[in-house]
Each structure stands twice: as structure tokens, then as C-alpha cells.
Amino acid sequence: MAAPITASKDKKGLIRDYVYETLKKNIMELRxxxxxxxxxxxxxxxxxxxxxxxxxxxVRLTQEELIETTPQKGSVISLIDLEHAEESRFLRETLExxxxxxxxxxxxxxxxxxxxxxxxxxxxSASEENYxxxxxxxxxxxxxxxxGCGRVRTWGLIQQVTTHYNRIRYLRLAANHxxxxxxxxxxxxxxxxxxxxxxxAERVLREHLKRVVVEKEELVRMHPSYFKV
Numbered sequence: 001m002a003a004p005i006t007a008s009k010d011k012k013g014l015i016r017d018y019v020y021e022t023l024k025k026n027i028m029e030l031r032x033x034x035x036x037x038x039x040x041x042x043x044x045x046x047x048x049x050x051x052x053x054x055x056x057x058x059v060r061l062t063q064e065e066l067i068e069t070t071p072q073k074g075s076v077i078s079l080i081d082l083e084h085a086e087e088s089r090f091l092r093e094t095l096e097x098x099x100x101x102x103x104x105x106x107x108x109x110x111x112x113x114x115x116x117x118x119x120x121x122x123x124x125s126a127s128e129e130n131y132x133x134x135x136x137x138x139x140x141x142x143x144x145x146x147x148g149c150g151r152v153r154t155w156g157l158i159q160q161v162t163t164h165y166n167r168i169r170y171l172r173l174a175a176n177h178x179x180x181x182x183x184x185x186x187x188x189x190x191x192x193x194x195x196x197x198x199x200x201a202e203r204v205l206r207e208h209l210k211r212v213v214v215e216k217e218e219l220v221r222m223h224p225s226y227f228k229v
Contacts, residue, residue, distance in 0.1 A: 016053040019043075023057050027066050027077055028166055029132065030174070034079045034226040038067075066163055079228040080171075081164050082216060088165035092158055093209040096142065100189065100205045101198035102149045111148040115141060115190045122183055131173035138169075141186055145193075168212050171219055171226070181211070 023043070026032045043054045058075055061067040065084065069075045107115075118141045125134040146155045173179070185208040192201035220227050 015049055016056045019047055019049055019053040020057040020060055022047060023061060024064075024066065027061070028163065029135075029170055030167065030226075032077050034077050034167070036077045037073065038075050038077065040075075064160070064163055080167050080226055081228045082220075085164040085168050085216075086213070088162040089209060089212060092162055092165065093206055095154055095158065096146070096209065097202045097206055099146055099149050099151055099154065100193070100201045103145050103193050104196045104198045104201055106150070107145070107148045107193055111144060112190065112194055114144055115186075115193070118144065119183065119186050119190060122179075122186065126179045126183060131170075134179065135170050135173055138173075138182070138186075145189075165212065168216060168219060171223065172212065172215055175219060175222055176215075182208070 023032070032038065040051050040054050040058075044051055047054070058067055058069065062069055062075075065081070066078055067075050068078045103111075118137055122134055122137045122141070125131075125137060143155055146158075185204055188204045189201055189208070192198075192204060
């Protein structure tokens with residue numbers, strides 16, 4: 001699963017933001033795998049920056065529970081906490097099930113067309129077994145619905161609290177390339193929104209976000225070292 005740390009540096013952005021976003025992306029996508037020890041020295045060499053933005057990023061990531069720092073061991077990528085992940089998933093399901101009902105009335109025709117386009121791109125990614133791109137498109141799918149309803153702060157909150165849950169989602173896509181159910185559920189959500197059927201939209205969305213609950217035991221069996229006991 002591990003691979004070199006990669007990201008493009010935005011010349012217009014601040015170095016500290018670049019470092020933070022790069023490290024977070026690589027933790028979320030398991031390039032920096034759970035349990036891996038990291039040092040400031042290694043990160044300075046990897047990202048070609050000074051120690052100050054590295055330290056600032058490590059503080060932020062520690063606050064988000066993606067990194068654990070102890071005097072004896074230094075900094076370690078946190079193991080995936082299943083209780084944390086389930087609470088995050090519950091929060092996301094609660095918020096999004098309400099929002100998807102709103103979407104049946106609030107989403108514009110342009111929003112719906114964009115959702116249909118995203119599903120088409122997801123189908124292409126699935127055919128190419130590109131789980132990294134599929135994860136990005138999955139996020140964009142949910143983001144489009146939430147922002148289309150004007151819930152910008154809600155999307156920001158979801159991004160803050162679902163870090164452990166998202167790592168399980170990413171691991172699931174990487175471990176199992178049978179994504180037909182996921183794509184079918186996205187298609188059904190779009191159809192329900194298009195038909196202005198809030199009950200159907202909520203039902204499918206709840207089923208969609210509960211998939212991780214069903215599959216997490218298999219993921220723990222396949223990658224026991226990634227999870228907090």
C-alpha cells in the first residue's frame with residue numbers, strides 16, 4: 001500500500017498549507033500507512049522544506065488525531081480507530097440523510113447534470129480499477145450535493161471529523177475492486193433527486209453510508225496492523 005509521498009506545491013499558497021495538505025492527503029490515502037514512524041528530518045527531506053512548517057503541520061495533524069506524538073517514540077501515524085470511525089460515519093449519515101432530502105428540492109438542473117457526469121467518470125475509473133480516482137470522485141459526488149444545498153459549513157465539519165472513517169473508505173476501495181454496488185447506489189441517489197423523491201434518496205444514501213459497517217471486519221482481518229486494538 002505504501003508509496004512515495006506525492007503532491008504538487010502551489011506556488012501561490014503558503015508553504016505551511018502545502019506541507020499540511022500534502023501530509024494529510026498521504027495519510028488519508030495510506031501512502032503514510034497507520035503505525036509508521038515519521039521524523040521531522042525525514043519529512044524535511046521528502047518535502048524539501050524547512051523544519052518550521054513541518055512542525056506546524058504535525059501539530060495540526062496531531063489535533064486531528066491522525067498523528068500521535070510521544071516523548072519515547074516520537075511521531076507515529078495513528079492507527080485507525082474503529083470507534084472514532086463509526087462515530088464519524090454516524091454523524092455523516094445523520095447530516096447527509098437530511099441534506100439529501102433537501103437536495104430533491106434545492107439542487108439545480110446543472111447540479112444534477114454534474115452528478116450524472118461524476119457517476120460516468122466513476123464508471124470509467126472502476127473499469128480502469130483506479131481506486132484513487134474513484135475515491136476523489138466519490139468525495140466530489142457528496143460535496144456537490146451538500147454544497148448544492150448551500151451547506152458549506154456542514155461540508156467543512158464533515159471533512160474535519162471523518163478522517164478515520166475516510167481511511168477505512170479508502171482502504172475498502174483499494175482492497176476490493178468490486179465497486180458495482182457503490183456505483184449503483186450513486187445512480188439511484190441521482191435518480192431519486194431528479195424525480196424529487198426524498199424518501200428514496202434518504203433510504204439509498206443511508207444504505208450507501210452503512211456499507212463500511214458491514215465490511216470493516218473483513219478489512220481488519222486483511223490489515224490487522226492498521227487498526228487500533
